[in-house]
């Protein structure tokens with residue numbers, strides 16, 4: 147969500163007036179269009195009724211008219227299922243959608259009014275804690291959140307507070323907390339540091355570290371003020387899992403040497419619902435509460451939890467890791483509820499359908515979906531590399547070393563039919579790819595972003611952006627394979643990618659960079675005026691943010 151700017155309709159009119167836009171004599175109409183909706187066809191109002199866009203209309207407008215008007219306007223949005231830039235779910239089963247509709251009016255904050263919903267919330271936490279290796283003798287606690295961002299902020303806050311309390315108990319200052327993360331961290335992690343006054347130690351990633359947090363660098367950056375390490379299970383850039391166990395061991399050694407105990411929070415926004423179900427897991431080592439140093443884990447229910455946008459989860463391995471000072475006790479008619487969230491009111495329907503998914507799909511159901519996503523992602527990766535035009539930066543299609551010789555021989559006989567994700571490097575069902583070195587040599591003038599732009603013309607949304615700082619000379623195209631990418635769609639995607647690349651090869655004189663620079667829809671070419679400056683300033687900032695890539699703000 148970007149910040150929206152207030153628009154003053156009178157300034158907008160003034161600006162259009164200054165620009166002498168007459169549009170074939172429709173001077174008045176063009177002016178009116180800028181600030182009012184022209185009510186649609188199919189109603190008795192036709193275009194004679196003025197519905198202001200930026201001011202509250204005094205009398206409102208008929209419901210069917212407004213409905214049609216908004217539907218039409220929203221036709222200009224991309225198609226969610228073809229938005230391959232996002233991890234966030236775009237499909238739910240009809241029964242789940244029905245349940246959501248029936249429960250849209252429920253507020254998760256109203257504990258007392260909706261006890262059944264609260265019980266469902268509790269069961270979700272229980273299921274997740276168990277799925278992530280909750281240990282006997284510990285009492286895991288957790289909460290639903292709006293997404294992983296809120297969950298990460300809560301996890302970070304608990305670490306900060308625990309560190310402060312420990313420092314104060316030792317009579318030491320607690321003014322300069324820092325937190326460690328890789329440069330591949332999603333924006334939510336850096337947001338935590340900035341919003342909650344913690345120094346972010348953002349460590350560079352490299353090809354050698356598979357564009358993930360580099361354990362060697364972690365070692366060099368620890369000190370007594372380190373409140374914790376964010377380890378990401380499923381990097382947003384390339385889908386690689388960060389080595390939680392290896393980092394945990396580094397922190398063990400640090401503790402042995404210095405006595406300083408530094409916790410890990412695992413950001414499993416995507417991986418929390420992928421790794422536990424796939425045959426490959428995280429590729430061998432441990433990543434969850436089986437490691438004593440992992441104190442909290444978050445996941446986005448709305449990513450591979452397969453729920454529509456609006457739900458995340460955080461679980462602490464034991465209630466003792468939740469500083470009491472942060473937990474609010476809410477007294478209701480029926481008793482006392484504890485709460486640790488940033489929001490109060492929020493929709494409850496997502497929690498209900500999260501539970502629907504967990505119960506309806508069960509372990510096997512999630513496993514089949516995740517294995518299928520990975521199989522499709524491998525197919526896409528292998529097809530792209532078969533063209534020789536592309537190289538994958540993600541590794542989930544490369545054979546893992548784990549399978550023994552005997553099993554390997556068996557596989558050679560049975561063919562690829564029986565393979566699972568264990569035969570390959572573990573990771574998210576994400577395909578990050580770039581032009582191959584040979585391709586770049588043969589066609590140095592072709593820009594990779596042109597692939598994204600031409601694919602957009604065919605309705606696909608595939609971002610092209612630079613890898614994190616220090617590796618940002620490399621641009622990647624990235625496709626997130628979600629449940630809804632059926633085999634047919636995948637087939638079409640591959641053939642469109644091939645045909646778009648051929649178009650670029652065959653037409654070496656075309657320069658598509660103008661497409662990237664085009665003005666956002668709706669902005670006029672009015673000469674500079676203060677009013678115009680104000681209106682387009684926000685848009686300019688947006689352009690600037692995107693100058694390093696297309697659809698840079700991927701999630």
Ligand SMILES: *Cc1c(COP(=O)(O)O)cnc(C)c1O
Nearest residue numbers: 293294295332334382415446701
């Ligand atoms: C998506 C994502 C986030 C942010 O999660 P939201 O649910 O969108 O708030 C944080 N970290 C990682 C690794 C992610 O993939």
